[in-house]
Amino acid sequence: MILSLPRRLVRLPSMVLAGLAILTLVALAAVFAPWLTPWGPEEMDMMYFLEGPMPGHWLGTDANGMDVLSRILHGARIDLGVAIASVAIAVTLGTLVGLVFGYAGGWLDHIGMRVLDMFQAFPVFILALAVAAILGNSMINLILTIGFINAPPYARLIRAEVLSLRNRTFVEAAEAAGNSHISMLFRHLLPNALTPILVIAPLNCGWAILMLASLSFVGLGVPVPGAEWGAMISAGAADIVGGRWWTATFPGIALFVTVLGFNLVGEGLQEKGVKR
């Protein structure tokens, strides 16, 4: 399995490989952030406030004299971490719910799906805003909020897969072979229903980062001194008017590139799925 991995990787479309390359770079930047720059993310350089790119501060400093480059590198930790953790929650939760609804059918399915409809009736961002405002904006709360909000589409996706799988002979064969409900769900249905998740999850990671950045932008995300891209863009937005473009633009580019990476992976996989 491990040995066959490189060969499998080569067969992936170039889009996916490009996306993976970008994400690997971002991940490496996140992991090695403290060693890549001499400045801490919240460390202030009293000599330079709002200075443009220059040796020592390659991407300039912000209004507090913090190094933009090191804040971006450290921000990758938060943004990537929150995105992956929240999507993991969404996938797990959505998959479980969709699997059970699709398999059980009947009234449980009917009621369950209507509850999901209720959740999805709210605009996603407004819901996130409300939850974040009520629960407070700690990191855990942000992850949970974004995770919960993204779960219903996964539930729908898996349920639809399960419904079509139930018409396949091998599912009936599995029941005739004497499988329990648990093993029907997790041995026979789940592995066959997972493929579309692989496509959606990376796209969703991109969305999750944007949502976190948006929440931070309106002040409900990562608290102020925290190095997070959305918060940095928000804080830097005012500086642009005064011609200090670097405080908002560079985190914006980081955000764009990372989301692009996720989208390339997701859409590349989707294209592969369509062809198959």
Next chain:
Amino acid sequence: MSALLDIRDLAVTIPTAEAEVQALRGVSLSVAPDEVVGIVGESGGGKSMIARAVTHMLPGAARMSGEITLDGRDVTHLEGPALQEFRGGGVALCFQSPRSALSPTRTVGKQMADRFRAHSPGGDLRARAVEAFQAVGLREPERQLDRFPHEMSGGMCQRVMIALALACEPRVLIADEPTTGLDVTLTGEILDLIAAQAQGGRGVMIISHDIAALSKVCDRLVVIEAGRIVEDGPTREVTHAPKNAYTRRLIDAVPDIREKRAVGTEQRGDTLMLLSGVGVTYRGRFGRNRVPALSDVDLEIRKGDTIAIVGESGSGKSTLSRTIMGMLKPTAGRVDFRGTDIARLSFGQKRGMRRHMQMVYQDPMDALNPRMTVEEIVSDPLRLVERDATRRSALIDRALNEVGLDPSFRPRFPHELSGGQAQRVGLARALAIDPDLVVLDEPTSALDVTVQAQILTLIRRLTERRDRAYVMVSHDLATVRALCDRVVVVDAGRIVAEGPTEAIFTAPKSPKTRALLDAAPHLGDRLEETQ
């Protein structure tokens, strides 16, 4: 005889990611006016490629060489309006699955009118459509006009398909596996209808894997193996004195309806399952249209029995087999298995019963979980009884051995198996747990003919041990006679005949049984005719 359609040295190459696939190599054949040519071969042999090459419908990347002429005119490289004219009036094609080849959103009458408008406009299109439907034997053609394809049966759709193909008076009619998915009686009717179009100078080409069915209607047979023609000659010569080894294999694989079950015992074992007054009614939408799929079925299955359930498609034989398996809850009656009424059991209680009854399915590929290895598939039911992994592993080897598969198959996934191997895995899964009752749902109908023969031999060997009961659902009477002790004939949800196989075959009492017997395709009657 001057040829109508003449194919010379046709070769088709399809480039794939790994290598170039030679779909056809040096194929030369011709169809004369008023002649019915059958093209026979197994799946993957390239027989459909001939139809595609002639009608210029090869897959995009395919490369073709050779020469195709119609009435002496070169039609190998046609384009634009000339190609359109050729496709309708020159060569017309009937597709494999008529229901999916018809547009689902337009009534068949409108589709018929479209066809007339495109190729020979004028006149009262509706009247012409009625006439065309009448010609292909559709009953009440006026009423059929306003129906959608999904409201028609498979046989009716195929008739519409033929009417569409004939609409522009083609010089040659090509039918690509026109009877897939139809039952025996219909297969005969449709093939007769297609063959009857070879008149007034028109030639007919029928492509099929079923040499027995083709031998009934074709003047000439062309046998294709791996992209090459291995035999080409008058039907009688090909079926009676095949020169080629592959042709002989195809012919030998056709079950002979006169072949009888080798061992027959008068004595039957203990009762295993007893169905009494079983009825199944499917509820229609919103509780309306209650359709009885089975009514008042009594059946006794004893240890050592090999019972065939025979009937046309839609007769209720699959409902019956699923009821026996406890997959379907009957709406009336009792299904007693080893002294318990399994119709009343919950999911959990049924699980306990599963170790005594197992099922083998029609389409082996669809019946195996695509994400599991052979080992996991076979061990699936075993997990019910054997918790110990090493002992389970020994049982897996034993089951694989029993169906003639090497233990080296264990790590393979279903997509790495051939159809025959997949069906062997399906059998191994059913046998691994050593059940008392095995239900086989048309276990060979999705397989190629030569593979069918192998699987039937395997099943026969298993049933002759008489250590358990086998119930085999089938529409093919020839295999049933050679394989089963008893036959149950189902028609419209009722058992219309039941008894020892020979009694049913030699003196069929019910008209339905006789109809099924007459329709069974076999090379045997061909032999008798010529003697």
